[in-house]
Amino acid sequence: MxxxxxxxxxxxxxxxxxxxxxxxxxxxxxxxxxxxxxxxxxxxxxxxxxxxxxxxxxxxxxxxxxxxxxxxxxxxxxxxxxxxxxxxxxxxxxxxxxxxxxxxxxxxxxxxxxxxxxxxxxxxxxxxxxxxxxxxxxxxxxxxxxxxxxxxxxxxxxxxxxxxxxxxxxxxxxxxxxxxxxxxxxxxxxxxVPARIEGRWEVTRADGRKFTVDIRQTYQRIEGMALIEGRARPLVFADIRGPTLRFSLANEHYTGLVDGERITALPGNKVVTAWHAKRI
Missing domain, CATH: 3.40.50.150 (Vaccinia Virus protein VP39)
Structure with missing residues:
Protein backbone atom coordinates (compact mmCIF):
# COMPACT_ATOMS: atom_id res chain seq x y z
CA MET A 1 0.00 0.00 0.00
CA VAL A 193 17.98 -0.51 -8.72
CA PRO A 194 17.05 -2.29 -11.96
CA ALA A 195 19.35 -4.51 -14.01
CA ARG A 196 20.52 -2.88 -17.23
CA ILE A 197 18.76 -4.94 -19.87
CA GLU A 198 18.30 -2.73 -22.91
CA GLY A 199 19.45 -4.31 -26.16
CA ARG A 200 19.02 -7.47 -28.21
CA TRP A 201 18.81 -10.88 -26.59
CA GLU A 202 18.73 -14.40 -28.00
CA VAL A 203 16.30 -16.62 -26.08
CA THR A 204 16.67 -20.41 -26.09
CA ARG A 205 13.83 -22.57 -24.85
CA ALA A 206 14.15 -26.01 -23.28
CA ASP A 207 13.27 -27.71 -26.59
CA GLY A 208 16.06 -25.85 -28.38
CA ARG A 209 13.85 -23.36 -30.23
CA LYS A 210 15.32 -19.86 -30.38
CA PHE A 211 14.03 -16.35 -30.96
CA THR A 212 15.36 -12.82 -30.49
CA VAL A 213 14.00 -10.03 -28.32
CA ASP A 214 14.78 -6.33 -28.67
CA ILE A 215 14.26 -4.49 -25.37
CA ARG A 216 14.04 -0.76 -24.70
CA GLN A 217 14.46 0.36 -21.11
CA THR A 218 13.63 3.48 -19.13
CA TYR A 219 14.70 2.75 -15.57
CA GLN A 220 12.46 -0.12 -14.36
CA ARG A 221 10.03 0.24 -17.26
CA ILE A 222 10.71 -1.90 -20.32
CA GLU A 223 9.06 -2.63 -23.63
CA GLY A 224 10.15 -4.91 -26.41
CA MET A 225 9.47 -6.91 -29.52
CA ALA A 226 10.26 -10.57 -30.14
CA LEU A 227 10.92 -12.08 -33.54
CA ILE A 228 9.62 -15.66 -33.59
CA GLU A 229 9.83 -17.62 -36.85
CA GLY A 230 9.77 -14.41 -38.81
CA ARG A 231 6.80 -12.90 -36.96
CA ALA A 232 7.09 -9.85 -34.70
CA ARG A 233 5.31 -10.18 -31.38
CA PRO A 234 5.26 -7.56 -28.59
CA LEU A 235 6.21 -8.25 -25.01
CA VAL A 236 3.31 -7.55 -22.65
CA PHE A 237 3.19 -7.07 -18.89
CA ALA A 238 6.95 -6.54 -19.02
CA ASP A 239 9.00 -5.11 -16.17
CA ILE A 240 12.37 -5.36 -14.49
CA ARG A 241 12.58 -5.18 -10.69
CA GLY A 242 16.12 -5.41 -9.48
CA PRO A 243 17.62 -8.40 -11.31
CA THR A 244 14.23 -10.06 -11.94
CA LEU A 245 12.74 -9.81 -15.42
CA ARG A 246 9.13 -10.66 -16.18
CA PHE A 247 7.20 -10.58 -19.43
CA SER A 248 4.47 -12.39 -21.31
CA LEU A 249 4.76 -13.40 -24.94
CA ALA A 250 2.28 -15.25 -27.15
CA ASN A 251 0.18 -16.19 -24.08
CA GLU A 252 3.17 -17.63 -22.25
CA HIS A 253 4.81 -16.15 -19.15
CA TYR A 254 8.55 -15.76 -18.62
CA THR A 255 10.39 -14.95 -15.40
CA GLY A 256 14.17 -14.76 -15.34
CA LEU A 257 17.18 -13.63 -13.35
CA VAL A 258 19.45 -11.14 -15.11
CA ASP A 259 23.16 -11.63 -14.44
CA GLY A 260 25.15 -9.29 -16.64
CA GLU A 261 25.02 -10.64 -20.18
CA ARG A 262 22.86 -13.66 -19.38
CA ILE A 263 19.35 -14.43 -18.15
CA THR A 264 18.33 -17.72 -16.55
CA ALA A 265 14.79 -18.95 -15.92
CA LEU A 266 13.25 -18.58 -12.46
CA PRO A 267 10.59 -20.95 -11.16
CA GLY A 268 7.02 -19.78 -10.83
CA ASN A 269 3.38 -20.60 -11.30
CA LYS A 270 2.53 -21.36 -14.94
CA VAL A 271 5.77 -19.92 -16.31
CA VAL A 272 8.01 -21.19 -19.11
CA THR A 273 10.71 -23.36 -17.56
CA ALA A 274 14.37 -24.05 -18.40
CA TRP A 275 14.78 -21.15 -20.81
CA HIS A 276 17.80 -18.91 -20.93
CA ALA A 277 19.01 -15.89 -22.89
CA LYS A 278 22.23 -14.15 -23.83
CA ARG A 279 22.88 -10.64 -25.03
CA ILE A 280 23.88 -10.46 -28.70
Missing part, protein backbone atom coordinates in the same frame (compact mmCIF):
# COMPACT_ATOMS: atom_id res chain seq x y z
CA UNK A 2 1.17 3.52 -0.66
CA UNK A 3 -0.17 7.04 -0.62
CA UNK A 4 -1.24 8.75 -3.81
CA UNK A 5 1.76 9.92 -5.80
CA UNK A 6 2.37 13.65 -5.26
CA UNK A 7 1.28 15.96 -8.05
CA UNK A 8 3.64 18.59 -9.42
CA UNK A 9 1.76 21.27 -7.44
CA UNK A 10 2.04 19.24 -4.24
CA UNK A 11 5.74 18.68 -4.95
CA UNK A 12 6.39 22.40 -5.41
CA UNK A 13 4.60 23.24 -2.16
CA UNK A 14 6.40 20.54 -0.19
CA UNK A 15 9.74 21.41 -1.75
CA UNK A 16 9.35 25.12 -1.12
CA UNK A 17 8.37 24.55 2.50
CA UNK A 18 11.19 22.14 3.21
CA UNK A 19 13.76 24.26 1.44
CA UNK A 20 12.67 27.29 3.45
CA UNK A 21 13.17 25.33 6.67
CA UNK A 22 16.50 23.93 5.51
CA UNK A 23 17.93 27.28 4.51
CA UNK A 24 17.25 28.71 7.97
CA UNK A 25 18.69 25.70 9.79
CA UNK A 26 22.30 25.38 10.99
CA UNK A 27 24.36 24.36 7.98
CA UNK A 28 26.15 21.03 8.00
CA UNK A 29 26.29 18.53 5.17
CA UNK A 30 28.59 17.53 2.33
CA UNK A 31 30.24 19.26 -0.58
CA UNK A 32 29.78 17.64 -3.98
CA UNK A 33 33.35 17.28 -5.18
CA UNK A 34 37.02 17.77 -4.42
CA UNK A 35 39.24 16.54 -1.61
CA UNK A 36 37.69 16.41 1.88
CA UNK A 37 38.76 19.54 3.76
CA UNK A 38 41.19 19.41 6.66
CA UNK A 39 39.81 20.19 10.08
CA UNK A 40 41.42 23.61 9.96
CA UNK A 41 39.83 24.51 6.63
CA UNK A 42 36.44 26.20 6.27
CA UNK A 43 33.75 23.70 5.28
CA UNK A 44 31.89 24.41 2.06
CA UNK A 45 28.36 23.10 2.55
CA UNK A 46 26.07 22.08 -0.28
CA UNK A 47 23.18 20.73 1.79
CA UNK A 48 22.04 22.38 5.04
CA UNK A 49 21.74 20.07 8.02
CA UNK A 50 18.14 19.21 8.88
CA UNK A 51 17.62 15.89 10.68
CA UNK A 52 15.08 13.36 9.43
CA UNK A 53 12.24 13.03 11.98
CA UNK A 54 12.41 9.78 13.96
CA UNK A 55 9.07 8.54 12.60
CA UNK A 56 10.33 9.05 9.05
CA UNK A 57 13.55 7.20 9.94
CA UNK A 58 11.53 4.19 11.07
CA UNK A 59 9.30 4.24 7.98
CA UNK A 60 12.26 4.61 5.62
CA UNK A 61 13.93 1.52 7.03
CA UNK A 62 10.64 -0.34 7.08
CA UNK A 63 9.89 0.58 3.45
CA UNK A 64 13.20 -0.81 2.18
CA UNK A 65 12.76 -3.95 4.32
CA UNK A 66 16.11 -3.77 6.07
CA UNK A 67 17.52 -7.16 7.08
CA UNK A 68 20.28 -7.95 9.62
CA UNK A 69 22.75 -8.98 6.90
CA UNK A 70 22.24 -5.80 4.87
CA UNK A 71 25.03 -3.27 4.55
CA UNK A 72 23.37 0.12 5.06
CA UNK A 73 24.88 3.46 4.03
CA UNK A 74 23.33 6.84 4.81
CA UNK A 75 24.47 9.80 2.72
CA UNK A 76 24.60 13.06 4.64
CA UNK A 77 24.25 11.18 7.91
CA UNK A 78 24.19 14.18 10.24
CA UNK A 79 23.75 13.05 13.85
CA UNK A 80 23.73 9.40 12.73
CA UNK A 81 20.13 8.62 13.58
CA UNK A 82 19.37 6.51 10.49
CA UNK A 83 22.55 4.42 10.79
CA UNK A 84 22.05 3.98 14.53
CA UNK A 85 18.39 3.00 14.09
CA UNK A 86 19.34 0.42 11.46
CA UNK A 87 21.69 -1.28 13.93
CA UNK A 88 19.67 -0.80 17.12
CA UNK A 89 16.12 -1.40 15.86
CA UNK A 90 16.64 -3.61 12.80
CA UNK A 91 19.63 -5.67 13.89
CA UNK A 92 21.91 -4.58 11.04
CA UNK A 93 25.45 -5.83 11.57
CA UNK A 94 27.19 -3.20 9.45
CA UNK A 95 26.19 0.37 8.68
CA UNK A 96 28.04 3.49 7.60
CA UNK A 97 27.20 7.17 7.70
CA UNK A 98 28.97 9.70 5.45
CA UNK A 99 29.02 13.41 6.21
CA UNK A 100 31.33 16.34 5.49
CA UNK A 101 30.99 18.05 8.88
CA UNK A 102 33.38 16.82 11.62
CA UNK A 103 31.03 18.20 14.28
CA UNK A 104 28.25 15.89 13.08
CA UNK A 105 30.66 12.96 12.83
CA UNK A 106 31.66 13.45 16.49
CA UNK A 107 28.01 13.82 17.48
CA UNK A 108 27.08 10.62 15.63
CA UNK A 109 29.92 8.63 17.20
CA UNK A 110 28.85 9.76 20.66
CA UNK A 111 25.23 8.80 19.91
CA UNK A 112 26.33 5.36 18.66
CA UNK A 113 28.25 4.77 21.89
CA UNK A 114 25.23 5.78 23.94
CA UNK A 115 22.97 3.48 21.89
CA UNK A 116 25.35 0.54 22.35
CA UNK A 117 25.93 -0.01 18.61
CA UNK A 118 29.37 1.51 18.14
CA UNK A 119 30.81 -1.90 17.28
CA UNK A 120 28.45 -2.24 14.29
CA UNK A 121 28.36 1.26 12.84
CA UNK A 122 30.91 3.74 11.57
CA UNK A 123 30.85 7.37 10.52
CA UNK A 124 33.17 8.68 7.88
CA UNK A 125 33.99 12.23 6.95
CA UNK A 126 34.06 12.63 3.20
CA UNK A 127 32.52 13.66 -0.07
CA UNK A 128 29.57 11.46 -0.94
CA UNK A 129 30.33 11.84 -4.67
CA UNK A 130 33.81 10.39 -4.14
CA UNK A 131 32.83 7.45 -1.95
CA UNK A 132 32.61 4.00 -3.52
CA UNK A 133 29.41 2.50 -2.12
CA UNK A 134 28.89 -0.11 -4.84
CA UNK A 135 28.74 -2.93 -2.26
CA UNK A 136 25.80 -1.42 -0.35
CA UNK A 137 22.50 -3.26 0.06
CA UNK A 138 20.44 -0.31 1.32
CA UNK A 139 21.19 3.34 0.56
CA UNK A 140 19.35 6.11 2.42
CA UNK A 141 19.43 9.88 2.01
CA UNK A 142 17.83 13.17 2.90
CA UNK A 143 19.47 15.65 0.57
CA UNK A 144 18.12 18.16 -1.98
CA UNK A 145 16.47 17.53 -5.37
CA UNK A 146 19.54 18.68 -7.31
CA UNK A 147 21.85 16.41 -5.30
CA UNK A 148 19.52 13.46 -5.81
CA UNK A 149 19.61 14.04 -9.55
CA UNK A 150 23.41 14.23 -9.52
CA UNK A 151 23.53 10.95 -7.61
CA UNK A 152 21.01 9.20 -9.86
CA UNK A 153 23.45 8.10 -12.60
CA UNK A 154 25.93 6.87 -9.98
CA UNK A 155 23.22 4.81 -8.31
CA UNK A 156 21.99 3.33 -11.58
CA UNK A 157 25.43 2.57 -13.00
CA UNK A 158 27.45 1.56 -9.93
CA UNK A 159 25.03 -0.16 -7.54
CA UNK A 160 24.09 -3.81 -7.89
CA UNK A 161 20.67 -4.63 -9.33
CA UNK A 162 18.33 -5.18 -6.40
CA UNK A 163 19.92 -2.53 -4.17
CA UNK A 164 17.18 -0.65 -2.30
CA UNK A 165 17.28 3.13 -2.13
CA UNK A 166 15.22 5.34 0.18
CA UNK A 167 14.93 9.11 0.12
CA UNK A 168 13.15 11.34 2.59
CA UNK A 169 11.15 14.22 1.05
CA UNK A 170 12.77 14.41 -2.40
CA UNK A 171 12.49 12.10 -5.39
CA UNK A 172 14.75 11.28 -8.36
CA UNK A 173 13.08 13.24 -11.13
CA UNK A 174 11.73 11.04 -13.92
CA UNK A 175 13.00 7.86 -12.25
CA UNK A 176 9.66 7.07 -10.68
CA UNK A 177 9.77 5.38 -7.26
CA UNK A 178 8.71 1.75 -6.93
CA UNK A 179 6.86 2.64 -3.74
CA UNK A 180 6.15 5.74 -1.70
CA UNK A 181 4.36 6.56 1.54
CA UNK A 182 3.29 9.71 3.33
CA UNK A 183 4.64 10.16 6.86
CA UNK A 184 3.38 13.12 8.85
CA UNK A 185 3.04 15.21 5.71
CA UNK A 186 6.38 14.12 4.26
CA UNK A 187 6.91 11.71 1.39
CA UNK A 188 9.30 8.80 1.72
CA UNK A 189 10.35 7.15 -1.56
CA UNK A 190 11.75 3.74 -2.38
CA UNK A 191 13.52 2.53 -5.52
CA UNK A 192 14.98 -0.85 -6.40
Missing amino acids: HASEPTSTTWRLIGAALLSIMLTAPAAAQEPSGEPPRDDQPIVLDVPYVPTPHEAVYRMLELVQVQPDDYVIDLGSGDGRIVIAAARDWGVKRALGIDIDPVRIAEANAAAQEAGVADRVAFERGDLFEKDFSDVDVLTMYLLPSINLDLRPIILEKLRPGTRVASHAFDMGDWRPDEWILVQGRYVYKWV
Whole structure:
Protein backbone atom coordinates (compact mmCIF):
# COMPACT_ATOMS: atom_id res chain seq x y z
CA MET A 1 0.00 0.00 0.00
CA HIS A 2 1.17 3.52 -0.66
CA ALA A 3 -0.17 7.04 -0.62
CA SER A 4 -1.24 8.75 -3.81
CA GLU A 5 1.76 9.92 -5.80
CA PRO A 6 2.37 13.65 -5.26
CA THR A 7 1.28 15.96 -8.05
CA SER A 8 3.64 18.59 -9.42
CA THR A 9 1.76 21.27 -7.44
CA THR A 10 2.04 19.24 -4.24
CA TRP A 11 5.74 18.68 -4.95
CA ARG A 12 6.39 22.40 -5.41
CA LEU A 13 4.60 23.24 -2.16
CA ILE A 14 6.40 20.54 -0.19
CA GLY A 15 9.74 21.41 -1.75
CA ALA A 16 9.35 25.12 -1.12
CA ALA A 17 8.37 24.55 2.50
CA LEU A 18 11.19 22.14 3.21
CA LEU A 19 13.76 24.26 1.44
CA SER A 20 12.67 27.29 3.45
CA ILE A 21 13.17 25.33 6.67
CA MET A 22 16.50 23.93 5.51
CA LEU A 23 17.93 27.28 4.51
CA THR A 24 17.25 28.71 7.97
CA ALA A 25 18.69 25.70 9.79
CA PRO A 26 22.30 25.38 10.99
CA ALA A 27 24.36 24.36 7.98
CA ALA A 28 26.15 21.03 8.00
CA ALA A 29 26.29 18.53 5.17
CA GLN A 30 28.59 17.53 2.33
CA GLU A 31 30.24 19.26 -0.58
CA PRO A 32 29.78 17.64 -3.98
CA SER A 33 33.35 17.28 -5.18
CA GLY A 34 37.02 17.77 -4.42
CA GLU A 35 39.24 16.54 -1.61
CA PRO A 36 37.69 16.41 1.88
CA PRO A 37 38.76 19.54 3.76
CA ARG A 38 41.19 19.41 6.66
CA ASP A 39 39.81 20.19 10.08
CA ASP A 40 41.42 23.61 9.96
CA GLN A 41 39.83 24.51 6.63
CA PRO A 42 36.44 26.20 6.27
CA ILE A 43 33.75 23.70 5.28
CA VAL A 44 31.89 24.41 2.06
CA LEU A 45 28.36 23.10 2.55
CA ASP A 46 26.07 22.08 -0.28
CA VAL A 47 23.18 20.73 1.79
CA PRO A 48 22.04 22.38 5.04
CA TYR A 49 21.74 20.07 8.02
CA VAL A 50 18.14 19.21 8.88
CA PRO A 51 17.62 15.89 10.68
CA THR A 52 15.08 13.36 9.43
CA PRO A 53 12.24 13.03 11.98
CA HIS A 54 12.41 9.78 13.96
CA GLU A 55 9.07 8.54 12.60
CA ALA A 56 10.33 9.05 9.05
CA VAL A 57 13.55 7.20 9.94
CA TYR A 58 11.53 4.19 11.07
CA ARG A 59 9.30 4.24 7.98
CA MET A 60 12.26 4.61 5.62
CA LEU A 61 13.93 1.52 7.03
CA GLU A 62 10.64 -0.34 7.08
CA LEU A 63 9.89 0.58 3.45
CA VAL A 64 13.20 -0.81 2.18
CA GLN A 65 12.76 -3.95 4.32
CA VAL A 66 16.11 -3.77 6.07
CA GLN A 67 17.52 -7.16 7.08
CA PRO A 68 20.28 -7.95 9.62
CA ASP A 69 22.75 -8.98 6.90
CA ASP A 70 22.24 -5.80 4.87
CA TYR A 71 25.03 -3.27 4.55
CA VAL A 72 23.37 0.12 5.06
CA ILE A 73 24.88 3.46 4.03
CA ASP A 74 23.33 6.84 4.81
CA LEU A 75 24.47 9.80 2.72
CA GLY A 76 24.60 13.06 4.64
CA SER A 77 24.25 11.18 7.91
CA GLY A 78 24.19 14.18 10.24
CA ASP A 79 23.75 13.05 13.85
CA GLY A 80 23.73 9.40 12.73
CA ARG A 81 20.13 8.62 13.58
CA ILE A 82 19.37 6.51 10.49
CA VAL A 83 22.55 4.42 10.79
CA ILE A 84 22.05 3.98 14.53
CA ALA A 85 18.39 3.00 14.09
CA ALA A 86 19.34 0.42 11.46
CA ALA A 87 21.69 -1.28 13.93
CA ARG A 88 19.67 -0.80 17.12
CA ASP A 89 16.12 -1.40 15.86
CA TRP A 90 16.64 -3.61 12.80
CA GLY A 91 19.63 -5.67 13.89
CA VAL A 92 21.91 -4.58 11.04
CA LYS A 93 25.45 -5.83 11.57
CA ARG A 94 27.19 -3.20 9.45
CA ALA A 95 26.19 0.37 8.68
CA LEU A 96 28.04 3.49 7.60
CA GLY A 97 27.20 7.17 7.70
CA ILE A 98 28.97 9.70 5.45
CA ASP A 99 29.02 13.41 6.21
CA ILE A 100 31.33 16.34 5.49
CA ASP A 101 30.99 18.05 8.88
CA PRO A 102 33.38 16.82 11.62
CA VAL A 103 31.03 18.20 14.28
CA ARG A 104 28.25 15.89 13.08
CA ILE A 105 30.66 12.96 12.83
CA ALA A 106 31.66 13.45 16.49
CA GLU A 107 28.01 13.82 17.48
CA ALA A 108 27.08 10.62 15.63
CA ASN A 109 29.92 8.63 17.20
CA ALA A 110 28.85 9.76 20.66
CA ALA A 111 25.23 8.80 19.91
CA ALA A 112 26.33 5.36 18.66
CA GLN A 113 28.25 4.77 21.89
CA GLU A 114 25.23 5.78 23.94
CA ALA A 115 22.97 3.48 21.89
CA GLY A 116 25.35 0.54 22.35
CA VAL A 117 25.93 -0.01 18.61
CA ALA A 118 29.37 1.51 18.14
CA ASP A 119 30.81 -1.90 17.28
CA ARG A 120 28.45 -2.24 14.29
CA VAL A 121 28.36 1.26 12.84
CA ALA A 122 30.91 3.74 11.57
CA PHE A 123 30.85 7.37 10.52
CA GLU A 124 33.17 8.68 7.88
CA ARG A 125 33.99 12.23 6.95
CA GLY A 126 34.06 12.63 3.20
CA ASP A 127 32.52 13.66 -0.07
CA LEU A 128 29.57 11.46 -0.94
CA PHE A 129 30.33 11.84 -4.67
CA GLU A 130 33.81 10.39 -4.14
CA LYS A 131 32.83 7.45 -1.95
CA ASP A 132 32.61 4.00 -3.52
CA PHE A 133 29.41 2.50 -2.12
CA SER A 134 28.89 -0.11 -4.84
CA ASP A 135 28.74 -2.93 -2.26
CA VAL A 136 25.80 -1.42 -0.35
CA ASP A 137 22.50 -3.26 0.06
CA VAL A 138 20.44 -0.31 1.32
CA LEU A 139 21.19 3.34 0.56
CA THR A 140 19.35 6.11 2.42
CA MET A 141 19.43 9.88 2.01
CA TYR A 142 17.83 13.17 2.90
CA LEU A 143 19.47 15.65 0.57
CA LEU A 144 18.12 18.16 -1.98
CA PRO A 145 16.47 17.53 -5.37
CA SER A 146 19.54 18.68 -7.31
CA ILE A 147 21.85 16.41 -5.30
CA ASN A 148 19.52 13.46 -5.81
CA LEU A 149 19.61 14.04 -9.55
CA ASP A 150 23.41 14.23 -9.52
CA LEU A 151 23.53 10.95 -7.61
CA ARG A 152 21.01 9.20 -9.86
CA PRO A 153 23.45 8.10 -12.60
CA ILE A 154 25.93 6.87 -9.98
CA ILE A 155 23.22 4.81 -8.31
CA LEU A 156 21.99 3.33 -11.58
CA GLU A 157 25.43 2.57 -13.00
CA LYS A 158 27.45 1.56 -9.93
CA LEU A 159 25.03 -0.16 -7.54
CA ARG A 160 24.09 -3.81 -7.89
CA PRO A 161 20.67 -4.63 -9.33
CA GLY A 162 18.33 -5.18 -6.40
CA THR A 163 19.92 -2.53 -4.17
CA ARG A 164 17.18 -0.65 -2.30
CA VAL A 165 17.28 3.13 -2.13
CA ALA A 166 15.22 5.34 0.18
CA SER A 167 14.93 9.11 0.12
CA HIS A 168 13.15 11.34 2.59
CA ALA A 169 11.15 14.22 1.05
CA PHE A 170 12.77 14.41 -2.40
CA ASP A 171 12.49 12.10 -5.39
CA MET A 172 14.75 11.28 -8.36
CA GLY A 173 13.08 13.24 -11.13
CA ASP A 174 11.73 11.04 -13.92
CA TRP A 175 13.00 7.86 -12.25
CA ARG A 176 9.66 7.07 -10.68
CA PRO A 177 9.77 5.38 -7.26
CA ASP A 178 8.71 1.75 -6.93
CA GLU A 179 6.86 2.64 -3.74
CA TRP A 180 6.15 5.74 -1.70
CA ILE A 181 4.36 6.56 1.54
CA LEU A 182 3.29 9.71 3.33
CA VAL A 183 4.64 10.16 6.86
CA GLN A 184 3.38 13.12 8.85
CA GLY A 185 3.04 15.21 5.71
CA ARG A 186 6.38 14.12 4.26
CA TYR A 187 6.91 11.71 1.39
CA VAL A 188 9.30 8.80 1.72
CA TYR A 189 10.35 7.15 -1.56
CA LYS A 190 11.75 3.74 -2.38
CA TRP A 191 13.52 2.53 -5.52
CA VAL A 192 14.98 -0.85 -6.40
CA VAL A 193 17.98 -0.51 -8.72
CA PRO A 194 17.05 -2.29 -11.96
CA ALA A 195 19.35 -4.51 -14.01
CA ARG A 196 20.52 -2.88 -17.23
CA ILE A 197 18.76 -4.94 -19.87
CA GLU A 198 18.30 -2.73 -22.91
CA GLY A 199 19.45 -4.31 -26.16
CA ARG A 200 19.02 -7.47 -28.21
CA TRP A 201 18.81 -10.88 -26.59
CA GLU A 202 18.73 -14.40 -28.00
CA VAL A 203 16.30 -16.62 -26.08
CA THR A 204 16.67 -20.41 -26.09
CA ARG A 205 13.83 -22.57 -24.85
CA ALA A 206 14.15 -26.01 -23.28
CA ASP A 207 13.27 -27.71 -26.59
CA GLY A 208 16.06 -25.85 -28.38
CA ARG A 209 13.85 -23.36 -30.23
CA LYS A 210 15.32 -19.86 -30.38
CA PHE A 211 14.03 -16.35 -30.96
CA THR A 212 15.36 -12.82 -30.49
CA VAL A 213 14.00 -10.03 -28.32
CA ASP A 214 14.78 -6.33 -28.67
CA ILE A 215 14.26 -4.49 -25.37
CA ARG A 216 14.04 -0.76 -24.70
CA GLN A 217 14.46 0.36 -21.11
CA THR A 218 13.63 3.48 -19.13
CA TYR A 219 14.70 2.75 -15.57
CA GLN A 220 12.46 -0.12 -14.36
CA ARG A 221 10.03 0.24 -17.26
CA ILE A 222 10.71 -1.90 -20.32
CA GLU A 223 9.06 -2.63 -23.63
CA GLY A 224 10.15 -4.91 -26.41
CA MET A 225 9.47 -6.91 -29.52
CA ALA A 226 10.26 -10.57 -30.14
CA LEU A 227 10.92 -12.08 -33.54
CA ILE A 228 9.62 -15.66 -33.59
CA GLU A 229 9.83 -17.62 -36.85
CA GLY A 230 9.77 -14.41 -38.81
CA ARG A 231 6.80 -12.90 -36.96
CA ALA A 232 7.09 -9.85 -34.70
CA ARG A 233 5.31 -10.18 -31.38
CA PRO A 234 5.26 -7.56 -28.59
CA LEU A 235 6.21 -8.25 -25.01
CA VAL A 236 3.31 -7.55 -22.65
CA PHE A 237 3.19 -7.07 -18.89
CA ALA A 238 6.95 -6.54 -19.02
CA ASP A 239 9.00 -5.11 -16.17
CA ILE A 240 12.37 -5.36 -14.49
CA ARG A 241 12.58 -5.18 -10.69
CA GLY A 242 16.12 -5.41 -9.48
CA PRO A 243 17.62 -8.40 -11.31
CA THR A 244 14.23 -10.06 -11.94
CA LEU A 245 12.74 -9.81 -15.42
CA ARG A 246 9.13 -10.66 -16.18
CA PHE A 247 7.20 -10.58 -19.43
CA SER A 248 4.47 -12.39 -21.31
CA LEU A 249 4.76 -13.40 -24.94
CA ALA A 250 2.28 -15.25 -27.15
CA ASN A 251 0.18 -16.19 -24.08
CA GLU A 252 3.17 -17.63 -22.25
CA HIS A 253 4.81 -16.15 -19.15
CA TYR A 254 8.55 -15.76 -18.62
CA THR A 255 10.39 -14.95 -15.40
CA GLY A 256 14.17 -14.76 -15.34
CA LEU A 257 17.18 -13.63 -13.35
CA VAL A 258 19.45 -11.14 -15.11
CA ASP A 259 23.16 -11.63 -14.44
CA GLY A 260 25.15 -9.29 -16.64
CA GLU A 261 25.02 -10.64 -20.18
CA ARG A 262 22.86 -13.66 -19.38
CA ILE A 263 19.35 -14.43 -18.15
CA THR A 264 18.33 -17.72 -16.55
CA ALA A 265 14.79 -18.95 -15.92
CA LEU A 266 13.25 -18.58 -12.46
CA PRO A 267 10.59 -20.95 -11.16
CA GLY A 268 7.02 -19.78 -10.83
CA ASN A 269 3.38 -20.60 -11.30
CA LYS A 270 2.53 -21.36 -14.94
CA VAL A 271 5.77 -19.92 -16.31
CA VAL A 272 8.01 -21.19 -19.11
CA THR A 273 10.71 -23.36 -17.56
CA ALA A 274 14.37 -24.05 -18.40
CA TRP A 275 14.78 -21.15 -20.81
CA HIS A 276 17.80 -18.91 -20.93
CA ALA A 277 19.01 -15.89 -22.89
CA LYS A 278 22.23 -14.15 -23.83
CA ARG A 279 22.88 -10.64 -25.03
CA ILE A 280 23.88 -10.46 -28.70
